[in-house]
Amino acid sequence: MKQWDRAIESLDLQAITDMCSDHFKVFDVSSQQNNVSEFKQLWEKYSGDFVDDVRVYRRKVEIHAKSDLAFMHCYSKIDYADTTRALNLPWCRTTFCFEKIQGKWKVAHQHISIPNSLH
Numbered sequence: 001m002k003q004w005d006r007a008i009e010s011l012d013l014q015a016i017t018d019m020c021s022d023h024f025k026v027f028d029v030s031s032q033q034n035n036v037s038e039f040k041q042l043w044e045k046y047s048g049d050f051v052d053d054v055r056v057y058r059r060k061v062e063i064h065a066k067s068d069l070a071f072m073h074c075y076s077k078i079d080y081a082d083t084t085r086a087l088n089l090p091w092c093r094t095t096f097c098f099e100k101i102q103g104k105w106k107v108a109h110q111h112i113s114i115p116n117s118l119h
Contacts, residue, residue, distance in 0.1 A: 001072065005056035011047055013040050021099060021106040028112040055081040068100040090114050
């Protein structure tokens with residue numbers, strides 16, 4: 001997750017897509033991407049919003065893992081590292097499914113939703 005978050009923070013699209021499995025899918029609050037190429041296009045669309053100094057924040061992280069399959073769910077958001085500024089993005093529920101392929105963990109699925117309230 002640290003590698004994923006660093007790639008998101010720097011908008012390193014190659015690193016992001018390299019961490020995805022070939023059958024990667026994303027379901028988020030407003031769209032669905034059915035493969036890595038569509039996911040990359042989504043990030044290219046938002047590249048202007050990630051100018052500098054952004055950070056991925058997570059809380060209430062829970063990980064459930066077996067030898068070649070793992071799930072992580074948490075609340076997450078992207079915001080400026082400098083707390084005097086704010087992107088005004090909401091906290092989202094985030095779920096990742098990872099699978100180990102040839103000894104490397106890859107993201108196979110991601111789901112993001114905006115909860116009505118955060119308990």
